[in-house]
Amino acid sequence: MKNSTRNYLIFGLIIFNIAIDQISKFWIRAHVEPGSQGEIIGDYLTLHNVENTGAFLGMGSDFSPVLKILLLNVLPIIVLGVVFFHIFRDKSLDRKSLIGFSCIIGGGIANIYDRILYGSVTDFLHIDLGGVFRTGIFNFADMSVMLGMGLLLISNFKKKKA
Template identity: 75%
Template sequence: MKNNNRTLLISLLIVFNIILDQVSKYWVRLHVAKGSNTEIFGDYLTLHNVENTGAFLGLGSDFNPILKIILLNVLPVIVLTLVLIHIFRDKNLDRFSLVGFACIIGGGIANIYDRIAYGQVTDFLHIDLGGVFRTGIFNLADVSVMVGMGCLIVGNFKKKKPEKPKKEEIINA
């Protein structure tokens, strides 16, 4: 992949993830009552409007304000910046890894933006498959991060494993 195409792909994926997340949160803030529970697909997929002052599943919402800023804003910005530098510098990353990292960065930036702009993150989707599988309330930035992690896992499994030497090569060595 040419360097310009690679940079464009990374940038577009990050921006796409941020825009998709921010537009969906804007729509939810505008059209969905806080604390509501609306069925989208029965009880299996529901729409809410919940403001999360913490991280994943509200973890950290009880932290003191300084610790919250450090753990939920400063540290993620540092990590996302380092990952962004890594994907622009490492020209050997496969497409799954590039897409995965771009999705993680886009989703991370979108949630950090909410924390900085609003002091909280808007979550609005909930899945409950009758006790078989159940999520907390999440947003599209969270989906982006999870898709990114999935891409990294798939990319890791698809990497070529070193070939084992043939028996003849071992005997002749």
């Protein structure tokens, strides 16, 4: 893949992930009552408006303000910066890894943006497949990060097989 095409792919995916997440959160904040629950597909997929002051599943929401800033803002910014520079430096990364890292960076930036601007992250989707599979309440940035992690795992397993 040519360098310019590669760079456009990286920047395009990061910006796309941030934009989709921020547009969806803006819509939720404007149209869904805080703390409410509505059906999208019965009880299987529901819509909420929850402000998460912690990280994944609210972990860290009871930390002191200084610890929250360090662990939920500063540390993720450093990690995302390192990953960002890594994907530009390492030209041997395959397409799945590039897409995976770009999704992780885009989703991470979107959630950090919320934490800095609002002091919390807006979460709004919940899946419950009758007790067989159930999630916490999440957003598109969370989905981007999970998709990115999945792509990295797949890419890594394919490399190990070869």
